[in-house]
Every structure is written in structure tokens, then in C-alpha cells.
Amino acid sequence: MIGLNRKDALLFITVTVLVILAPFILNPFPEGTAMAQMFNAGYPDLMQRFVIFGILVIGFNILFGLTGYLSFGHAAFLGIGSYSAVWMFKLLSYNVVPAIILAIVVSGIASLIIGYIALRRTGIYFSILTLALAQMCFNLAYSVLGNPQKGINLTNGETGLQVYTSDPQYLMGENAPELPHLFGLVMRDSLELEIGSWAFTLNAGYYLCGVIMLATFYLSIRIFRSPFGLMLRAVKSNQQRLSYTGLNTRPYTLCAFVVSGMYAGLAGGLLSSMDPLAGAERMHWTASGEIVIMAILGGAGTLIGPILGSGFIEYFKNILSKINDNLLHQWLSFLPDGLEDALVWVLHFFVGKGWHLTLGILFMLVVIFLPGGLVELGKRTGGLFDRFRNAAEGSGKERNQSPRKAAE
């Protein structure tokens, strides 16, 4: 079916259905209630982030999951993609198609250069090199290429790149919208649906990102199942042996690196298409670290892992940063006063502005106890149920047998 085997097709269809129905699934609580304010995630901005970071981590997974090369610099390509897209808005028009294409091309070239240098070494060296090169890109974007006083100003430094009314926009039509659009369909437009006391937002930008995400997901499944993917897995399992058979692995790893860099550039282009701004902080190496965290949390080397990981982190980041002390007091009001205050004092460090701490601890726990991420957790719990079921069936058989034995 559609070029995939049955299992993969099922997975792909499940993800497709989830992406289409996400605005409904993510808004389970009726509008205006306290639960809705807290846990509803069905608003455009967050849903766009879900799918865009999904694309980013799917791409990262092609490199890290298949070849085992841990890149600590993927945020650089995200940033390069965002800047290229905004430049397209500045020079041509607000149509997102050229923006996204340029984002992919430029980040592809950048990843070719960085990959060529970094892939000369493996293992830890590779991680450190990508980290250093990405940090160099950050410095370039933040100060060197972004100084309004000096001639070159590609990135507009600290302020961040944005579109001004004085920009040329050569292809801008007469009645073209003043916001990013796809041939007239403005990304910020949404269809508001009210069903009973529930309200759902069907956002144009979200669905564009969703469709692109599905396409990239399909591509990644094909890469995973292709001979090329098999070669990448061979690199992960034993690169030395592969070289001894007379095979040059560099073109394969470089190709994987460029593909994943282009995925990241695409994600950056989409981020700018949703909101025509690009800043250097997107390229900082802590952002790269977050990409790694998402991939590991979901389950590196699995198909569905990246989507789970990015969704999980974006969702909890959103919730945790919303919680504050008052809310905690409200929730824990059933406890005796002293205990309530003590508990709020402890939890205070983990929520609101301190959600980074929670993220760090969660990440450490996952790396220590669950190297396979959420996918492994799912498999383990599944295995546990199977064992229970087997045990139950086994005891049932014995029970069935015993009367027979008794009869004999």
C-alpha cells in the first residue's frame, strides 16, 4: 500500500488521522473552564510548533537514529532556514513557497559545508565539531553578520530579522495580503468551529505545516526502509568493519547529514512562515541540545519516536510554564496548611520559569533508565501486559487440565 508495507502504512495512516484531527483531540475540555485554560493545546501557535518541531526531529533522527552520529549543532540549520525565509519575504513577496524552497536550499548548502568538515571525525569528535561549528554560526548571526553600522547586515543582530514596509518585495502583487500566505491563503487565518460549549480552531498555517510534516514523515519511512537506510544502519552498528570491506562510508553519512540539515532548514523556513521573524537565539547551542533531548525522549532510531518526543516536550513546556504559585496553592488546598506551603515551596522550583530544571531531570532519567525513550516505555508496558496475559492464560490452562486429570 502506497509504497509501504502493511505495518508502516498503518502507522502512517494513524499519524495522518492524528494530524488532521489534532485541533479536536487537543481541545478535550469545554471552552472557558479552568481545565481548558490549563490543558487545552488546540490553539494554532502551539499546534504549529508541534508539527514544525516534529519535522525537525524527524530529520535529526535520520542522522542520529540511523547512523549514530550525535550532532550537537542542528539548531544552526534551523536558524539558517528561518533567516533565508525572511529574506525571501523581504525581497520577493509574502508567498511562503519561495521562502520554504530557499530555506531548504541554503540550509542544504550550509549542512554540506559543515558536514564535510565535521564528518572527517567520528564519535565524540564529531559531536564537539558540530557543536563548535554551530556556535560559530550563532556568533556570525548574532554579531558579525548582523551589525547595522557595518556594510554587511544579513541577520540584523540582536533585534532579529523582520520585514519592514521599506523593503522592496519585488513580486508583491496589488492586493496581496500583508502576511505570509500560500497563493492568497493567509497562514494566520483560521476557521472557528463551535460545537456545543467546545470551540475548535482550524488554522491554515497548521494544516500547511501538517501536510508538509506528513510528506517528510513519509519520506523518512521510505529512507528507513531503503537500501540507503540499511547502509546507514550498518554504519551505526560497525563502521570499521564496513570500511574493511572496501566501502567508503563518508558519502553515505554526508548524505544523511545533508538530508537532516535540509529537514532542519525546512522547519526553520516554516517557523518564519508562521511568524515572519528570525532571531539568533534559535541557533544557540542550547536549542540544539533541546533537539537532541526531543529525539532521545521519543526514542532515537524509531519512526514514531521523533513525533512523540517533540510533541511531549512542547506540550509539557507549555503546561509547566503556565503553572504558578497561586495555582499550586489552589490545587493543593485540600492538604493541611503547613504541608501545603512546604509542597508549594518545593514545586515552585520545577514549574513556571523553572521548567528547564524539570526538563533536565526528566532528560537525565530517560537517558539513565530508558535509553530507548517513550517508544521503549510503550514496548515495555506492552510486554508487561503480554506477560500478565500469558500468565493468566497459563494458569487458565492448568485449571482446565486439572479436572481432566482428576477425571483420569
Added chain:
Amino acid sequence: MDAVILQVLNGLDKGSAYALIALGLTLIFGTLGVVNFAHGALFMIGAFCAVTLQRILTFSYSVIDETQKDFLGNPLKVETPYVVSWFGEATGNSIIDWSVPLAILFSIPVMIAVGFTMERGLIKHFYKRPHADQILVTFGLAIVLQEIVKAYYGANPIPTPAPDALTGSFDFGVLIGFGENAIIYPIWRLVYFFFALAIIFMVFAFLRFTTFGMVVRAGMADRETVGLLGINIDRRFTIMFAVAACVAGVAGVMYTPINSPNYHMGMDFLVLSFVVVVVGGMGSLPGAVLAGFLLGVLEAFASMNEIKAIVPGIDQIIIYLVAIAILLTRPRGLMGRRGVMEE
């Protein structure tokens, strides 16, 4: 000529910090085979030891001073640090004044405890895991340590001044035969440089001239054989981890007067220290030290106005460019040996 010497001096203080951190990183890598992404966090914890000691020493109570009046005519409340009331005016104030150098003594037991807990509690379990896992778990630890410090001390830099006697600048040029006011240099930076040299010398001497150091060097060369000879090499490596943590910690303590410590200072230094390690050659202690000073001085030269006028912004990226150039020509780094991290 005087401008060149000034830039060399300017590079030395940053170079010292790079060298000390890179030395610790290489030490940990050489002994345990683990790349410690939390090493910058150790540097940061050291710096915050200085902040903590300063806060402890200036811990004060208020006394109502009847002799002084504020502008409303009420008796003035005077904050008196406990240290001053215990040791008397002169001694107490000078103890507070010298809090940064004193913090070295304070930080050593703290860093040993932190290093020991880290190694025994976490890194021990990661010897046999893939390198990627080691990087990831120490990266997670770095985030956690950083966020804990941020939660307690806040996100703003905290000024921690050097002792009065060592603040300010002096005329270095006169000492080496230049005219007056040719080379003015802050005293503390020179102190930092000599302090770093002393620490580096101590670490090398420790490895070179003690039996303990000899065993550690043997373990770095062939861990298994040393283990088979009946030596508990794991224990020595744990101690070396604590030593590396100490080196990073005291480097952080002494750096506080140069740059006010904030919670992400460790991360900022870490990336550059990794570059230093790669340039120096992974696993080579002299290489790490040499590359640290070299890149520090290079960065100082690149930030000269004359050079910035030719290539704008070169000071921001020079270190990375040099690293790339060295890596393309000498893949093992300046002093890297064959067989270290080749797989």
C-alpha cells in the same frame, strides 16, 4: 611592539581559564574515557563557591547606633557583619576583603565532594554505555546544575570584587624596559595567570613525581593490566575525577573578579574548552594547556581594533576558524597521539 605585548597579556587570562578547564576535561577523558559535558557546570559551581563565601562572610546583624542620626533624626541602623564583631574591625574587614582568595580553601572540599558524588553516583554507571549516552547524561546534569544555581542565585551576574590590594592596574611596561604608561595591565589578571600556571604545574608534578600519579598514568595507558596487578584503579580514577573537578572549581573561583559570575558562564566556557581540547589533541595534557593559551592569545589579537578594521567581527569566530584549519591539516590536533579516540 608594546601593543603586541599588551595583546599577549590580554590573551593570557582567558587562555588560563581555557587551559585549566581543558586540562580537567582531558584528565577525565584520559582516565575514565568519558567526555564530561558538565565540566563547565563545575567551573560555574566553583565561581559560585566564591559568591557563597562572600555572602557567608558578610552575613550581618543590625545594631542601632545612637551616635549617628539619619536625615530624619532617628538613630541610624548599622549593619555589622558577624565576622567584624568576632575578629575586630581591622581583621574582620580584611577577611571580607580577601573573600575571593579565601574561597579557594572553601571551594576545594566542596568541589571534591561534588566530583566524588558525581563520579560515584552517576558517571560510574556509564563506563560501558556508548559515548553518545555519556555525552547526553552529562549534558542533562549540566542543565540541572545550572538551573539549580539559577533558582537559588537568580539570573543576574553577581559582582565579587578582588581584594583591594589586587584591584586596579599597574604599569607593566616599566618592568620590562618600556616607557611609562606604555603597557597598563590589571593586577588581578596577572595573578590569575600565575595562579593558573601554579595549578598546571602542580597537576603535572602530581602525575609525574608521585607513586599515585605513576599508577594513574599506567592506568591511562592500560587500565586492564593495572587492574590485573591487584591495584584498585577505579578508586584512583575516581580521585582523579575529583582532582579535575577541583581544578575547574578553583579556576572558577579565581575568575569571578574578572567576570561577575552568572549561571550560564560555565556553558559559555565549555564550548570553547572543547574546541581547545580538539585543537590540542584529545587525550594529551600538554596539548590541552598549550592550545588553551594559544587560542586565548589568538582571540586577544583578533580583537585588536587594527585587525577588526580589516576583517570585521573576526574576534568572534577566530577560534573556530583556527580549529577547522588545524583539524583539516592535522586531524589529531597539535599533540594528539595515534590511537586515542580513533574508533
